[in-house]
Amino acid sequence: MKEAMQQKEEFTLDSIPEPTDIENIIYSLMVNPNLSSINYFNDFSEAGISPESIGDGDNDEIGLFDIDSTGTSLAMSTHAFHHHLENDPQKATEILIARAARKMLCLGAQPTAVSAFLYHIDFADPNGQYIASGAKKGLENAAEKFNLKVSDKKIRFDHFSGHGPVPPTIIISMVGVVEDKEKLTTHAFKQKGGNIFLIGRSVEDIGSSEYLEFYHGISDSPLPAFNMEDELRIQAAMRELHKLGLLQSASPVGKGGLFFTLLRAAIPNGLGFDITTDAETRMDSFLFGEAMGRILLEVESEKEDDFVDFMTGKNIPFFTLGHITKGELRIDDNSLGYIDKMTPGV
Incomplete structure (x- = not known):
């Protein structure tokens, strides 16, 4: 640090x-x-968001996808941490994964797998290694504690500083299994x-x-x-x-x-x-x-x-x-x- x-x-x-x-x-x-x-800012469509659409979709940002005819579905969500990552990258990563798992369990889905991408790490800055190492430890520790498979983990390094200071950011995606959509909460x-x-x-x-x-x-x-x-x-x-x-x-x-x-x-x-x-x-x-x-x-x-x-x-x-x-x-x-x-x- x-x-x-x-x-x-x-x-x-x-x-x-x-x-x-x-x-x-x-x-x-x-x-x-x-x-x-x-x-x-949470909708990529060009059409304006109608006030009447408030509350449409009752899963609070978790996507649900049918995967077979037996009723089994997948749930997926994405979460990110930005400028606070530098303070304690291991804890920040553990928080991010715990937050995603908690959200899955509120719905009634079983968290199964997670992927993590670390962005805007300056390899010329000694602190970059500290952030990358801490995030890796946080990912591995949280995955073990929550019994998750790690499907992917990557770092994107910043080679140029022309865009100005950009805070390190970690983005994780989590997938969970839903055995019966009729029992979702x-x-x-x-x-x-x-x-x-x-x-x-x-x-x-x-x-x-x-x-x-x-x-x-x-x-x-x-x-x-x-x-x-x-x-x-x-x-x-x-x-x-x-x-x-x-x-x-x-x-x-x-x-x-x-x-x-x-x-x-x-x-x-x-x-x-x-x-x-x-x-x-x-x-x-x-x-x-x-x-x-x-x-x-x-x-x-x-x-x-x-x-x-x-x-x-x-x-x-x-x-x-x-x-x-x-x-x-x-x-x-x-x-x-x-x-x-x-x-x-x-």
């Missing part, structure tokens, strides 16, 4: 004042292209009154989040909190929850943190949510932090006791967030209006 990187002053959560106006943060982040309800909330749970450990962390970078303008921060062993336990629990039929919907907490994960789950069916935040965690960290190993779940009322018993028996942290509403969004008894306010143009 470069000496300059070793001497870099570390970001601390205490340097960010705890906010009091959550609504202002939400509407400020809504214009972020990575979080917008209508993301024009999608990300969209299904019905008013459903119970909403968050499984996984809530931590004080906003590192590398869209909130920190877009709202506060701080791009130099640690990677999101991540613990491989916690991730493995949570993903194993998800497999059992699917088998027990206890889930109505499931979403990995991702870009934008818990609030935008809730929003992505609410939009497809025009539903809302009424939640209570964790009093022991900073509100901005709880709502907008992007720490790994957390999943948003919808559970029917009649299955709530079975779900709680299962989670308690497995000794896996979980938090009762609240319930699904007909369309209103409420946080700690404060109304943010209705879901149509969060879908510009509708």
